[in-house]
Amino acid sequence: MKTKDFDFYLPEELIAQDPLEDRSSSRLLVLNKETGDIEHQIFHNITQYLRKGDCLVINNTKVIPARLIGEKEGTGAKIELLLLKRKENDIWETLVKPGKKARVGTRVVFGDGLLIGEIVDVLDEGNRLVQFHYQGIFEEILDQLGQMPLPPYITHQLEDKNRYQTVYAKYEGSAAAPTAGLHFTKELLKQIEDMGVVIANVTLHVGLGTFRPVKVDDVQSHHMHSEFYLVEEEEAKKINDAKKHGNRVICVGTTSCRTVESASDENGMVKAGSGDTEIFIYPGYKFKVLDALITNFHLPESTLLMLVSALAGKEHIMHAYDIAVKEKYRFFSFGDAMFINTND
Incomplete structure (x- = not known):
């Protein structure tokens, strides 16, 4: 299986630069994963495709202002850090440029010495371990000095940084938003719950692995960067009860999908707990938990495009993407949504 098999033509003007004023008014392409049939909808009409007893799994991670711009001590040269994963003793795994x-x-000095980062190790993939020194509370300093780590294809400034958070974001730790969740409003979630759909919360702190380009020709040679996940007992039970009663598990976003698939046993039962996952889902993967998926439109040759192809089949997905381009859907983080649905 070759990486180039997941390439497609995307006009630059279809890359969404700004979020819509109303989160739930984005477009929704509904793809039947068995037949390949396509419907065009507005996102708030997702309720038409949900049923009582379904379990909707959302990722309640919260994006931190993970982008720090500072100066190299001694020379004043500009250095940029992206915080990827918290270790112990104020050490973070980071991506450093240059x-x-x-x-x-x-x-590296930030905010006139309010925060100082010292590089203590270089990892195999070129990431750096940075030990931070500061007075006070790290999160408060980060909130003061850090910027929202918008993906490089978004060139516009974000006026309201809450628009790069889901309305249910709770636990800080992500370097990027779980963007499929950006379409939900609190009102829409309440409407869904009132229908008898069970909402289960999981946590996966989104790191670089989700977005790192696949640089190898052979898909199977790609290695995912590890990300921390947490599934609490009560939330695991909600998912497992849905499975036991023959109801669907519908994940909001590839991060929720990767969490439940990482946390489950061979029988598809989700186990409560936490850990790091490097799960890489591509065509040929047999899903143990997930039945359907709400997701955004992903980059060419990305691991996310490979994941959705594993669920719906590469032919169905690439055809749906061709249609989305022709119909001028908005792509990537602030773009429109796709619901990969099932006949079940």
């Missing part, structure tokens, strides 16, 4: 200026021992 990497060549960031050798072990380098100190």
Whole structure:
């Protein structure tokens, strides 16, 4: 299976630069994963496709202002850090630009010395471990100095940084938003709950692995960057009860999907707990938990496009993407949504 098999033509003007004023008014392409049939909808009409007893799984991670711009101590050279994963003792795994200026021992000053980062190790993939020094509470300093880590294809400034958070974001730790969840309003979620749909919360802190480009020709040679996940006992029970009663498990976003698939046993039962996952889902993967998926439109040759192809079949997905381009759907983080539905 070749990476180039997942390429498609995307006009630049279809990359959404700004969120819509009303989250739930984005367009929704509904794809039947068995037949390949396509319907065009508005997102708030997702309720037409949900049924009492379904379990909707959402990722309640919260994006931190993970992008820090500082100066190299001694030279004043500009250095940018993206916080990826919290370790212990104020050490973070980070992506540093430019990497060549960031050798072990380098100190980077942020906010006139309010925060100082010292590079303590270089990892295999070029990421750096950075030890931070500060007075006070790290989260408050980060809130003061950090910027929202918008993906590189979004060039516009975000006026309201809450628009890069889901309305149910709770636990801080992500370097990127679980963007399929951006379409939900609190009112729409209440409407869904009132229908008798069970909402289960899981947490996966989105790191670089979700967005890192596939640089190998052979898909199976790609290695995912690990991300932390947490499934609480009560939430695992909601998902498992839905499975036991023959109801559908519908994940909101590829991160929720990767969480439940990582946390489940061979019988498709989700186990409560936490850990790091490097799960890479591509065609040939047999889903253990998930039945249907709400997702955005993803980058060409990305692991996310491979994941949705594993669920609906590559031919169905690539055809749906061709239609989405022709119909001028909006792509990527602030773009429109797709519901990969099932006959069940």
